[in-house]
Amino acid sequence: MAKVLVSLKIFPSDVTVDLEDLKKKIEDCLPDFASVYKFEEEPVAFGLVAVIAHLLLPEDKAGGLNEVEEALKKVDGIGNLQTLTIQRV
Numbered sequence: 001m002a003k004v005l006v007s008l009k010i011f012p013s014d015v016t017v018d019l020e021d022l023k024k025k026i027e028d029c030l031p032d033f034a035s036v037y038k039f040e041e042e043p044v045a046f047g048l049v050a051v052i053a054h055l056l057l058p059e060d061k062a063g064g065l066n067e068v069e070e071a072l073k074k075v076d077g078i079g080n081l082q083t084l085t086i087q088r089v
Contacts, residue, residue, distance in 0.1 A: 002059040005037060005089045007052060010072065013079035015047040022077045026053055029071045033061055052084070059088060 012022060023039050030036070040052040057064045065086070072081055 003089050004057045004059050004064075004086060006055045006057060006065060006068070006086050007084040008055065008069075008072070009042070009082045009084050010051045010053055010078055011044070011080040011082075012048065012051070013077055015049075017077045019049060019051060022051060022075075023053075025075050025077060026051070026072065029075050030055070031064075031067050031071060033058055033064060034068050056089075 010022075010026065012019070019041060026039075027036050035056050037054040037056050039054070042050045042052055044050050055068060057068065065083070069081065069083075072078060
């Protein structure tokens with residue numbers, strides 16, 4: 001079964017948010033079918049650093065990305081998120 005690699009840009013709610021703690025919360029909140037491939041950090045402006053989360057999802061899971069986004073929106077410390085890319089791997 002093929003997988004889909006989704007890259008999300010996750011903006012912390014404040015510059016004081018601990019990014020390592022935020023990454024742990026992101027991993028913990030994901031549904032069982034999703035997994036973290038890797039994290040990257042991208043400076044945005046004025047000390048704010050976004051987390052780029054590369055997530056693996058099963059290709060045949062209908063609505064899987066919506067479930068992931070809804071779970072992430074509930075995480076304390078996340079201000080906003082943006083889907084960057086979706087590609088089959």
